[in-house]
Amino acid sequence: MASQYNFKGIAxxxxxxxxxxxxxxxxxxxxQPSVYSLTFDEFQNTWGGLGKDxxxxxxxxxxxxxxxxxxxxxMTSSTGAGDGSLPEGNIQRQGSLTLPRTLSQKTVDEVxxxxxxxxxxxxxxxxxxxxxxxxxxxxxxxxxxxxxxxRAGVVREDAQQVGIPNNSGFVGDFPLLSNSTGLGxxxxxxxxxxxxVVNQVAENSKSIPGQPHNLAFNVxxxxxxxxxxxQQHDLPLLPKPATMPFASSISIANNxxxxxxxxxxxxGMTDVSIKSSLVQGGGxxxxxxxxxxxxxxxxxxxxxxxxxxxxxxxxxxxKVVERRQRRMIKNRESAARSRARKQAYTLELEAEVQKLKxxxxxxxxxxxxxxxxxxxxxxERVNRxxxxxxxCLRRTLTGPW
Amino acid sequence: xxxxxxVGRVIGDVIDCFATSVTMTVTYNSNKHVFNGHELFPSSVTxxxxxxVHGGDMRSFFTLVMTDPDVPGPSDxxxxxxxxxxxxxxxxxxxxxxxxxxVEYEMPRPNIGIHRFVFILFKQKKRDMVRxxxxxxxxxxxxxxxxxxxxxxxxxxxxxxxxxxxxRRR
Numbered sequence: 001m002a003s004q005y006n007f008k009g010i011a012x013x014x015x016x017x018x019x020x021x022x023x024x025x026x027x028x029x030x031x032q033p034s035v036y037s038l039t040f041d042e043f044q045n046t047w048g049g050l051g052k053d054x055x056x057x058x059x060x061x062x063x064x065x066x067x068x069x070x071x072x073x074x075m076t077s078s079t080g081a082g083d084g085s086l087p088e089g090n091i092q093r094q095g096s097l098t099l100p101r102t103l104s105q106k107t108v109d110e111v112x113x114x115x116x117x118x119x120x121x122x123x124x125x126x127x128x129x130x131x132x133x134x135x136x137x138x139x140x141x142x143x144x145x146x147x148x149x150x151r152a153g154v155v156r157e158d159a160q161q162v163g164i165p166n167n168s169g170f171v172g173d174f175p176l177l178s179n180s181t182g183l184g185x186x187x188x189x190x191x192x193x194x195x196x197v198v199n200q201v202a203e204n205s206k207s208i209p210g211q212p213h214n215l216a217f218n219v220x221x222x223x224x225x226x227x228x229x230x231q232q233h234d235l236p237l238l239p240k241p242a243t244m245p246f247a248s249s250i251s252i253a254n255n256x257x258x259x260x261x262x263x264x265x266x267x268g269m270t271d272v273s274i275k276s277s278l279v280q281g282g283g284x285x286x287x288x289x290x291x292x293x294x295x296x297x298x299x300x301x302x303x304x305x306x307x308x309x310x311x312x313x314x315x316x317x318x319k320v321v322e323r324r325q326r327r328m329i330k331n332r333e334s335a336a337r338s339r340a341r342k343q344a345y346t347l348e349l350e351a352e353v354q355k356l357k358x359x360x361x362x363x364x365x366x367x368x369x370x371x372x373x374x375x376x377x378x379x380e381r382v383n384r385x386x387x388x389x390x391x392c393l394r395r396t397l398t399g400p401w
Numbered sequence: 402x403x404x405x406x407x408v409g410r411v412i413g414d415v416i417d418c419f420a421t422s423v424t425m426t427v428t429y430n431s432n433k434h435v436f437n438g439h440e441l442f443p444s445s446v447t448x449x450x451x452x453x454v455h456g457g458d459m460r461s462f463f464t465l466v467m468t469d470p471d472v473p474g475p476s477d478x479x480x481x482x483x484x485x486x487x488x489x490x491x492x493x494x495x496x497x498x499x500x501x502x503x504v505e506y507e508m509p510r511p512n513i514g515i516h517r518f519v520f521i522l523f524k525q526k527k528r529d530m531v532r533x534x535x536x537x538x539x540x541x542x543x544x545x546x547x548x549x550x551x552x553x554x555x556x557x558x559x560x561x562x563x564x565x566x567x568x569r570r571r
Contacts (some may be wrong), residue, residue, distance in 0.1 A: 344438035
């Protein structure tokens, strides 16, 4: 579709922008074939030891598999580029993303069916056409992971979360634009998109923390998506306090924004918006270079969550996230200390054993020597006493006759 | 990485890398020998240990420092370090009882987490030149060494200790 086409163009155009903005140039944009650009079929075949047909998997499991696959790929493909962030990222990633409760329990198949239904409806609304966008293959096997997640995240959210409070944990101090045209316009300019999104958020959220925050950002974008959609459907936007439950607000569609596809949130889009926001936000590290390639990376630096600007009183959500990360870091350090303790103990024990063995040997040798000297001393004494004649037998008495 | 002092981060957090030139043995209650990284119960270390200096000669003098770098807790030691004991002017080949106890022995009372308690031995340039610190708290071994021109340590050993009733080996 046109909007989608635009989007892709933007995505390609803005990596430079995004790169410029990101303080943390860890990720090589040259890293390629992202897991997300694989279709389901390819994914299943390549990363195949999944053991289950992807279709019947839960969304949660699908995500896990994708992460594993991406990790594997990342490990093999980026050797130097990953540096410290990669291994940490891989571990740290786990706690940071959960699907909205509504999504995670569904299987991929179900989600796909719903997607087809809704996209048909949406398409009718937007395009007047009755079927999916040309670029999206109508079969689950042929859709790329990226698009699937994209559409899944958005559509799900849409249906369920009309009344969900705005997430105020949005990133950065974006200029508020008054441009609140339809979704299609979002693609025109990345900055505009951003502004649009931010605008939405700003209007609807009570407080926008100035602190770029990975997860908060994601959530914020979701919120903004909802708002956008809601606007589209003329639903009243209710600014609500950002105290929504953490679980429901974080989803893969984190960075969702540009609904050009009729769906929001999702990997590709996210990247664009993230990039623009990153440029503006400044403090956020890890921009996403390419559409759909590194959104996971965003979550791989919890260590760097605290921007140099210092922590501003953010939403409760942000605090929860921070707390979680801090705890995780503390746990890691504690584990490292424990391992060091254990290792030091073992080393010391081994050294002791060695010392004791040597001492033992030494002592035994001495013992031998002592015994030898003792024996020879005794022999000497005995010899002296008998003068050398001791073996002689002499007759001392003769029997009477 | 084969030195327990390095692995246990004693070299790093408290002192700098050095080469052991004197053998020091620390023994509590005449049967509890202190080995690097071994755990002792607080109840076993209530009284000052016997610290023997096997090295030097009667004309060389040594200073012994015992600190806890993990106060109040190892995960956030913002009160690093706490000085437990300091004895100066220990003549070589003797033990700590022959020195001057500048800071009285204070029994370890680890409350949070597993603490390291480090014994460090320095060789003095001459007798009667080491000044005790003004306070046990916020002690900095490196700074103390610099202030008293003690140079690198000649021996060090440490043990671990946690709360008497803490869960161990869970």
